[in-house]
Amino acid sequence: ASLDEAAALLPSLARRVFLTTGRLGLAAFAHLTDLHFVVRSVDPPEPPMPPHTEVLLARGPFTTADESALLREHRIDVLVTKDSGGEATSAKLTAARELALPVVVVRRPPLPEGVDAVPDVAGVLERLGLGP
Structure with missing residues (x-):
């Protein structure tokens, strides 16, 4: 449910972590x-960070082959990522599955009270009175 809960799981899962939860x-x-x-991030991460951290600055999209190569090269044994939805996470999830690595997915936080979400562009257009 949170980054703290993800961190609590890690010592029982692995020694080498691929962390793609963002720079914060x-x-x-x-x-x-x-x-x-x-740690892979588009921008340099904000401290504090774990003492044994290697930072990879990169911007996707990434292919499954790229992600598999990265996981092997760095001898990763667990992936930690956020549930960001869409295609942004699919390549690393597929690579982890193919390598039989455990994956810890941090859930999206709940929306603030009074905030509604729509599932797609059509829903946004309808909400704005611009759709069918």
Whole structure:
């Protein structure tokens, strides 16, 4: 449900973590001094970070082949990512599945009270009175 809960799971799952939860929130993992992290982010992450962290600055999209190569090269044994929806996470999830790696997915936080969501562009257009 949260980055803190994801961090609590890691010591029982793995030693080498591929962390793709964004540049913010690494503080939740900073106390995990016995694990090695490979953090991928578009922009440099915000400290504090875990002491054994390798940062990869990169912007997708990434292919399944790219993700598989990265997981193998860095000897990753668990993937931690956010539920961002869409195609953005599919390649790394497929690569992890193909390599039989456990995956920890951090849920999206609930919407604030009074905020409604629509599932697609058609719903947005309808909400704005521009749709059918």
